[in-house]
Amino acid sequence: MKKIFISTIALLSLLSLNSCTDLNENVLDEASASGLTDKQAADGNIAPVYARLPDVFTHTTYFAIQEISTDEAILPYRGGTDWGDNGIYIAMHQHTHTSTDPNLRNTWLLLAQGISRSVTALNTLPTINDPNVKTYIAEARGMRAYYNMLLLDLFGLVFVKNDPQSNSEILRGEQALEYVKNEFLAAEPDLLTTVGPGRLTKGAVWGLLARLYLNAAVYRDRFGAQFTFKPEDMDKVVEYCDKIISSGQYQLSPDYFSIFNDNNHDNKELIFAVDQRAELNGHNRLAYFSLSGDQFPLPAFPGANGTDGPAITPDFYRTWTSAYAPSDPAGTDPRFYKKNMNIPADSCVAASDVVMDRGILRGQQYGLLRVNGAFVRCGNNYRIGKLFNVTRNRPTLPVNFTEQVDFTVAGSNYSTGYRVLKYEFGKKSQSGRNLGDADISIVRLADVYLMRAEAKLRKSNDAAGALADVNTVRAARTAVKPAPALTSMNLDLLFRERGFELYWECLRRTDMIRFGKYEGTWTEKTNADRQKRIFPIPQTAIDGASNIPGYLAQNPGY
Structure with a gap:
């Protein structure tokens, strides 16, 4: 009897890449799959391969380790109460991170799950009679290569796995590079x-x-x-x-x-x-991550705001000012800043005119005024004014972004550091944390x-x-x-x-390493250890593979 494997469940960890943990799959025979067309079966196998990507690219996983580890982004312990997280963002920026960092662990697990889902699809799709199968097999193979490429860049290794029930082979260095390259080359001819x-x-x-x-x-x-x-x-x-x-x-x-x-x-x-389109329930939080907790971009949603996360470092900002001095980069390079809300301060405007500026945000911020959880209205319009850190219980502290930001008490308050709004704040997002369509x-x-x-x-x-x-x-x-x-x-x-x-x-961490600048010095970072060019393998993964002696060795320096 033909069996169809529908890979609808996440594969749980690195251990799903070897025999320590069985793959969790729903197995449907022809009887139990009554009503399931071949097209649905094919779609149901390729969709999970891509489903890990939004999670890999969340603000606290791939973004955090690629940007906050560099001269581009810094995330202090805001106000002494927010984003402390046991010092993981400070350690990431200073290159003192360890193998117990939860963001590294989560990124590792998501990439491992992506590989496992790709392997499951590659083993199941050939059993399905649908015209899309050839393309889907190429996509699954290419995505397996892409997840491995990220593992290679971040952790210095790849997992070679074809049979869901067998152990993965671990490759590093030239062998890992050749494997990823050859997998991409094998996938390319059948892609659309x-x-x-x-x-x-x-x-x-x-x-x-x-x-x-x-x-x-x-x-x-x-x-x-x-x-x-x-x-x-x-x-x-x-x-x-x-x-x-x-x-x-x-x-x-x-x-x-x-x-x-x-x-x-x-x-x-x-x-x-x-x-990240809405019909796929996108959750792009890259807009929310850097904005102030008192910036509310959407008149329709008084609960959608920022979180006072990372800022750009003064070092990165000065690359712009030194390039264009004596001119302001905001008026010289359209990638630096875009003015959208061209209204005077303390104004009443229609909801359609509330459009946040984009790019690198500096100085005093203006926006929707919010009192007791509701926006201040002027009839059918909305009051725009000077913003203060009301949500942080600091109503006399202006939301006035400064160039200086560091890990001192003064450098860690809620308004330090120029912020970035590059991705548009999701127009359907009730909280800033969901339905980011970009x-x-x-x-x-x-x-x-x-x-x-x-x-x-x-x-x-x-x-x-x-x-x-x-x-x-x-x-x-x-x-x-x-x-x-x-x-x-x-x-x-x-x-x-x-x-x-x-x-x-x-892309910044990868670029800095390639250009020989990752061991440099910038705001709050002096560590010049070359071994920090790759991250530690999470301790949970090392522990989980401990029943296979020598299978998974920790990276040097950790």
Whole structure:
């Protein structure tokens, strides 16, 4: 009797990658699956493969460890009462994190579950008679490679697994790199080009292969004093970037912040993204994470606000000001800031006119005034005024974002640090913590141009070619006056440009390591230990695999 395995349950931990814990599956034979079509069975196997992505990209998992570990973001113990979390965000920023960090553990588990779900799909889909199966198998294989690619980048290893009942093989270094590369190459021929950024496509795999080759020198020699970028790797970066650019399928967006709007699923700049549309119950919290607890973006929802989370560091802010001095970057580079609420302070406005500014938010903030849980009204309109930290029981402390932010008492209050509202606050979100519809970019066209520019510099010091690629991106943002063209290019300038274009997009740690800047010094961080380039394997995973001697060794330095 034919059996259909429907992988609808999460696979629980690293141990779901080996025989220590059985896979949890619903097994349906033809009788019990009455009414289930082959299409439903196929869809029911590929959907769980993608379902881990929104959780991987939540504010306290992949985002936190990719951004708060760098010079781009800092999260102090706000007011001495919020975001303390036993010091994990301070430790992450200072590179003193340990193997018991819950955010590292959760990220590890989600990636392990993603791999396990991919393995289940790869074993089940061939038994289903549906025309989509060939494509779904390619997607599952490519997603298994992508989850492993993140494990390689973060933890220095990959899991090779084909049979759900067998132990995974663990690879590191060159072997791990080759495995991920070959899996992407095997998946690519059967992928489609027309299913949108929320699924793995040929373009997505090309972009991920370009990123893999660009970081290959790091993955081969994780703790090297210098990285050796092989010319043949850089040729591959250029090759895959050329494929994407010449396909004509993707376009640089004239309006920079529209790439991160609530309705961005059809934005032509997105190549691969976490699909967060409302019908999928998206929960993009990247807007909520940095805003003040007294910023309420939505007149319809008086419970939807920020949480006074991370700010940008003064160090990162000064890369902007030094680049454009004596001009203000807000009036020079459209990626820095977008003014949306063009109204005088202490005004009455229609609900439709309450649209938050975007980008890097500085100084005194204005917005909807809230008293006893309700917004102050002016007839049918809403009162806009100067904001204070009322929700923090500090009603005389203005919501006035300052450049300085650190781990001192003064540097940790609720208003320290310039904040980031890059992704639009979800328009349907009753709390700021749910229904965030903005798809989260994984690969987009601007990054492709910048990767190609970097490969040109690293292979042959082709500064002219790299400069042309960088200026193509800068010139594309024509919704307002674009940033001025640069006149020269080198690796330091390119690193700065990647910061301007890709801030808050979960790429900073990987970039800093590749450019040799991760052991540097910035606000509240002096640790120069190269072994911190990868994170510790969570202690729970080490403990769980302890019945197989030598199976899972901890990373050096932890």
